[in-house]
Amino acid sequence: MHIDELATPAALIEDARLARNIARMQSRMDELGVRFRPHVKTSKCVEVARRQLAAGARGITVSTLKEAEQFFQAGFEDILYAVSLAPQKVAPALDLRRRGCELQLVVDSMAAARALTELALKDPVPEPVPVLIEVDVDGHRGGVAPGSALLLDIGRHLHEQGLALRGVMAHAGSSYDQRTPTQLQDIAEQERAQAVQAAGRLREAGLPCPVVSIGSTPTALSAGQLPGVTEVRAGVYVFFDLVMAGVGVCSDEDIALSVLTTVIGHQVERGWVLVDAGWMAMSRDRGTQAQPVDQGYGLVCGLDGRLLDGFLMHAANQEHGIVARRDGQAPIDIEQRFPVGSKLRVLPNHACATGAQHADYAWVDGPEVRALWPRFGGW
Numbered sequence: 001m002h003i004d005e006l007a008t009p010a011a012l013i014e015d016a017r018l019a020r021n022i023a024r025m026q027s028r029m030d031e032l033g034v035r036f037r038p039h040v041k042t043s044k045c046v047e048v049a050r051r052q053l054a055a056g057a058r059g060i061t062v063s064t065l066k067e068a069e070q071f072f073q074a075g076f077e078d079i080l081y082a083v084s085l086a087p088q089k090v091a092p093a094l095d096l097r098r099r100g101c102e103l104q105l106v107v108d109s110m111a112a113a114r115a116l117t118e119l120a121l122k123d124p125v126p127e128p129v130p131v132l133i134e135v136d137v138d139g140h141r142g143g144v145a146p147g148s149a150l151l152l153d154i155g156r157h158l159h160e161q162g163l164a165l166r167g168v169m170a171h172a173g174s175s176y177d178q179r180t181p182t183q184l185q186d187i188a189e190q191e192r193a194q195a196v197q198a199a200g201r202l203r204e205a206g207l208p209c210p211v212v213s214i215g216s217t218p219t220a221l222s223a224g225q226l227p228g229v230t231e232v233r234a235g236v237y238v239f240f241d242l243v244m245a246g247v248g249v250c251s252d253e254d255i256a257l258s259v260l261t262t263v264i265g266h267q268v269e270r271g272w273v274l275v276d277a278g279w280m281a282m283s284r285d286r287g288t289q290a291q292p293v294d295q296g297y298g299l300v301c302g303l304d305g306r307l308l309d310g311f312l313m314h315a316a317n318q319e320h321g322i323v324a325r326r327d328g329q330a331p332i333d334i335e336q337r338f339p340v341g342s343k344l345r346v347l348p349n350h351a352c353a354t355g356a357q358h359a360d361y362a363w364v365d366g367p368e369v370r371a372l373w374p375r376f377g378g379w
């Protein structure tokens with residue numbers, strides 16, 4: 001099938017860029033000497049994750065039990081569920097383990113640790129449940145402080161109740177707010193050092209801690225060395241997006257995900273080209289708004305994937321996108337240049353959010369659609 005035959009809007013994955021992004025991250029991880037466990041929440045697509053494993057990744061990271069279930073059914077067994085466990089998710093998580101999934105769990109509170117140990121004791125699973133403690137390395141989200149008494153309390157509780165304390169997990173989400181290579185190297189080192197510190201404290205207390213798992217795309221690509229770290233996780237690198245380009249860890253030409261859209265009208269005096277991809281197709285994510293260069297709802301490319309200099313999706317309604325020049329000037333030949341029925345591609349702010357608006361991806365090699373790859377949503 002030719003790309004032009006796809007119903008629009010449609011999410012496209014450009015094969016060459018996908019392959020390049022996967023190879024780039026894997027070779028960095030190999031150089032750094034760490035195990036790589038990609039976060040598959042970005043694609044939620046078995047075909048994409050298979051390519052990550054084929055390149056050398058070992059195990060996957062998920063953000064929902066739905067992802068764990070879907071990937072397990074597709075043959076993935078080594079899965080880290082990297083969100084602190086809600087009490088009502090303990091039973092379905094243990095059920096997955098009973099069915100043979102090597103699911104590892106994460107907690108960052110005594111309440112979650114107790115909910116887990118209570119059920120694991122009442123309704124035992126064949127092997128001790130492996131658990132990581134989430135450590136807060138940058139004040140971004142959850143996790144316990146690496147120097148806290150709570151870290152050791154949770155560790156002791158899990159260990160004494162017969163669970164397999166596997167180690168610590170950290171995610172420096174504030175790496176997205178950094179702008180320079182030096183800032184990125186600093187946050188990468190902070191993530192590493194604090195996770196290693198937490199692991200050291202657990203070991204000094206006589207507790208097992210074989211795993212030190214860290215990572216985000218910006219820190220994974222900026223870390224100089226990773227002594228003490230056993231495993232790195234990264235997700236959005238697989239597609240990259242405009243936010244990552246704004247952070248400085250990729251270029252616009254690395255972005256593998258785009259939304260194919262059809263021109264449906266014009267506002268000639270205003271210089272607007274109306275397209276059939278609105279925020280429902282692009283998502284509401286305006287991540288670049290907080291960056292020095294605001295990319296609106298996305299950067300606009302021709303059907304061949306080449307950027308149209310100076311054009312962006314400047315506004316979006318539910319099913320209408322408004323493409324215009326960044327400088328606000330009305331191009332004179334707008335109807336000839338972008339006739340009704342012609343197609344454009346739009347690069348997203350945030351690949352995870354844009355992917356989530358679509359039921360499948362068209363996997364493309366230039367103008368050729370090679371396959372439609374299903375993706376899933378929900379929890």
Ligand SMILES: Cc1ncc(COP(=O)(O)O)c(C=O)c1O
Nearest residue numbers: 039082171216217233234235236
């Ligand atoms: C726990 C955890 N690990 C890893 C990642 C991957 O980060 P990124 O998408 O920046 O690669 C995320 C993303 O939110 C995460 O929440």
